[in-house]
Amino acid sequence: SYQHIEYRVDQGVAILTFNRPASLNSFNAEMHAEVRDALKSARRDAAVRCLMITGNGRGFCAGQDLSDRNVAPGAERPDLGQSIERNYNPMIRALRDFPAPVVCAVNGVAAGAGANIALACDIVFAARSASFIQAFCKIGLVPDSGGTWTLPRLVGHARATALSMLGDKIGAEQAAQWGMIWSCVEDDALYDSALACARQLATQPTRGLALIKRALNASSTNSLDQQLDLERDLQTLAGRTDDYREGVAAFMEKRQPQFQGN
Ligand code: T3D
Numbered sequence: 001s002y003q004h005i006e007y008r009v010d011q012g013v014a015i016l017t018f019n020r021p022a023s024l025n026s027f028n029a030e031m032h033a034e035v036r037d038a039l040k041s042a043r044r045d046a047a048v049r050c051l052m053i054t055g056n057g058r059g060f061c062a063g064q065d066l067s068d069r070n071v072a073p074g075a076e077r078p079d080l081g082q083s084i085e086r087n088y089n090p091m092i093r094a095l096r097d098f099p100a101p102v103v104c105a106v107n108g109v110a111a112g113a114g115a116n117i118a119l120a121c122d123i124v125f126a127a128r129s130a131s132f133i134q135a136f137c138k139i140g141l142v143p144d145s146g147g148t149w150t151l152p153r154l155v156g157h158a159r160a161t162a163l164s165m166l167g168d169k170i171g172a173e174q175a176a177q178w179g180m181i182w183s184c185v186e187d188d189a190l191y192d193s194a195l196a197c198a199r200q201l202a203t204q205p206t207r208g209l210a211l212i213k214r215a216l217n218a219s220s221t222n223s224l225d226q227q228l229d230l231e232r233d234l235q236t237l238a239g240r241t242d243d244y245r246e247g248v249a250a251f252m253e254k255r256q257p258q259f260q261g262n
Helices: 029-044 080-096 113-119 135-139 147-155 157-166 172-177 187-201 206-219 224-239 242-252
Strands: 005-010 013-018 050-055 059-061 102-106 109-111 123-127 131-133 169-171 183-185
Touching (some): 005 029, 013 029, 013 187, 029 080, 050 187, 059 113, 080 113, 102 113, 102 187, 109 113, 113 131, 113 147, 123 172, 131 172, 135 157, 147 157, 169 172, 172 183, 183 187, 206 224, 206 242
Parallel strands (some): 013 050, 050 102, 059 109, 102 123, 109 131, 123 183
Antiparallel strands (some): 005 013, 131 169
């Protein structure tokens, strides 16, 4: 079992909870290894039809655990690129490629990589008291974990630039108004709202949802022509699934569909 995260699968939903509350769930090397392992298990588990990510305590995730970095005057300068390559980039890729929806419940402050991990999820709920901080600039770093890619696409270039250069704290309500996240909900309703959404998604045509994700992932860099071709190819795959057949049959028979995720 894990030390720095919690992981369980329930009603088709894999729930991954960051669990180093004393440091606002910042990432040390062990936590990275555990998250990697949990994401791998979730991906392999046929019972998992949705992934939900949240955090314990008053923070969601404060990014890299800075107490793990030796910045003493005489110390050798760390190779942060290595940490990004080994830890953060594979995690973001695993979330963006996850073959089912990823729901995020941002329970408190999401800073640095913590903010961008949330933004890499498919549907993001945040508690009203939660906030997002591109904290990197305050310690001389560059937004990572996909932040320089996701942020301009979500909120536009002007806001992405100011958020990245000023490191201002943005509240959940503002984030929702800007289209950075899906929904801001009352603190005491966060977990249940996100879980209800995740459970609902876990009853839906999983392969179809994974194909939607592929289409939307590609849309930011494709031309319309390329995207039309991709939609054709993905629709070919979707049309061959059992769940498509079930969806149409249920519609025609005026009954609720029973999707199996295949
Ligand atoms: O190195 C690489 O691998 C490169 C990759 C980098 C990715 C990154 O994420 S870089 C960015 C790292 N994160 C930050 O710079 C954020 C640092 N944290 C903060 O700015 C603040 O903690 C917050 C704004 C997030 C929250 O502020 P506040 O006032 O609500 O809480 P606090 O008192 O600052 O934090 C509570 C405790 O958590 C505190 O410990 P203490 O004093 O109670 O023992 C604090 O030191 C600890 N904590 C918070 N963030 C981190 C942390 N400890 C280590 N690393 C952290 N990132």
